[in-house]
Amino acid sequence: MTSPNLFQQPTPADTAAVDTAIVTRRSMRAFLPTEVPESQIEEILNVASRAPSGTNTQPWQVHVLTGAARQRLVDRIQAAYLDPAELAKHTEEYAYYPTEWVSPYIDRRRKVGWDLYGLLNIAKTDKARMQAQHARNFQFFDAPVGLIFTIDRVMQQGSWLDYGMFLENVMIAARGRGLHTCPQAAFTQFHRLIAEELQLAPSQMVVCGMALGHADPAAVENSLLTERAAVAEFTRFYRD
Template sequence: MSAKNPVFDRPSPEAQAAVDEAIRTRHSMRAFLDMPVPRETLEDILRVAARAPSGTNTQPWQVHVLTGAALKRLSDRIMAVYDDPQELSTHQEEYAYYPREWVSPFIDRRRKVGWDLYGLLNITKGDKARMHEQHGRNYRFFDAPVGLIFSIDRVMQQGSWLDYGMFLENIMIAARGRGLHTCPQAAFTQFHRLIAEELKFGPEQMLVCGMALGYADPNAIENSLVTERAALDEFVRFLDQ
């Protein structure tokens, strides 16, 4: 009798349920507890996340893990700029994350998640001071004990950015499997020059995004926000002929 090929083994119902649960319970947390995450846990997460597929195994990701004084130093530098309107105006994103022109249904989804979050926090329309304060929490990594900054070599093209997305998702799912939560953050892209200087990027390195990682605060009202997902018939076509 030949040995089973583990690649083709059907996972147990328990294993399937665990994977599905990690995916379903992943959502962006915006408040974290002051509880450290062991370096061994971070290494385990990144090691398994690196199994993400990439074209011809290029593995285009570079990860900068910040904790303690290094995390605070970067946050303080960004916040000093963020709270200075004149200085803030000199910092622009290096690449367009969002469309230049918004259309439905994308603009509708964007507005809904924004107002759902602000509603939970009792931030009313037009309250620019509270909006500024809440957005600024991005740059404190929402008080998470771990801040991740991701970069990519500038020679890599669009396909490698697709690969990078799968790597980021692997990190978030692996974190959930260990009882941790995350918040992927494109907000950092505006400060790419400052981040490159602080983290001593080589000239070939380009900022992709940031991510907060830690234990979510179960009592923070903003963490109760779970965004809606479109029904399958809105984005799926089944073709059998």
Template structure:
């Protein structure tokens, strides 16, 4: 692969490789059992740590779960998720989604949901299979690596923006190495359980989880590619003052 320094422009091969890592990143929901070596995980996190952050605060904290540790967390969350009474005692610590949905966001949300369920043959109203499919989040979709991300509570909104760039860097760096990911806000509902299982400090707040591994090419759900708005749909180009 081509390389370039901080003051050089990437050549066409490097540009194509970067673009490919970005555009072939999809949220994969089924993984092979093939393990991911610790050195590779560390390499991905090292590259991702180059994400920008205000005054270099670097607010990210990563908890890497594999083997028995991942299985134990998945078991505890799944048990809570499948018990209606216990499930009712859990709730998100922060609002990831809007309190009130409006177009076009609710339309996009519904479409991706029904596109996924359609691929899986889950009919509208089949609450049991919907519950089971959502529950696969807590198995990290069978990925060999589960990532849990936390942030210190003293950090404010700007640091969460920085955190998003760090998460994106992980996903792109993983893709460049032949792996796939699925960022998962589903874990936020069980923040108290996760804090207990991972022995988090009181000042550590759960941000999200993420599955990491080699995607199963035979899994139909991995064929889902969500739509994106064209540039003209979300961009304004201004080359003159709007007011005199």
């Protein structure tokens, strides 16, 4: 990769390409079996590694699963998720969501859930189909590439902010190559199984998973377009 001119003004085409990659990034929940070359995964991660981090600590560690390695992890977690007694043994290692929900967050959470289930014709009372849909998380939604992200336990909240920027870079770099992703916090519940399967050092903590591949354009769930608040709702300008 050649070094870009950092001080050259982007062309309108450059701006449009970046904006398109950002606004077309969605969490896809159905993928085609089309393989993604390892060289392309390396390209994505190389670009993503330019994410900023405090004092250049670069706290991210990435575990790429394809083929049989991916399937072994999928099988182990699926078996645990579908067995009530085994599922009860697995809990998240960190709190992703608040312990007490308030508006507008709970309203947004409920809406996206029911919007998705509505597309899939899953009724609010159909617990079995809800469970089956949630289980698809642990198949990486059939994506041929599963990514597991870990961080060293010594790192603190600032490094988790840095990590989020790295994850976004992964997703945007993937879009720039015609690929789609789905970031998946659901995997954190099974951090012990992941640690065993990937032989993680005790110092490593699972941050999340991510599906990577070619989205299935025929899958109705991939038509979900989540709403975003207007800029005026979350921004204040101070002029004087």
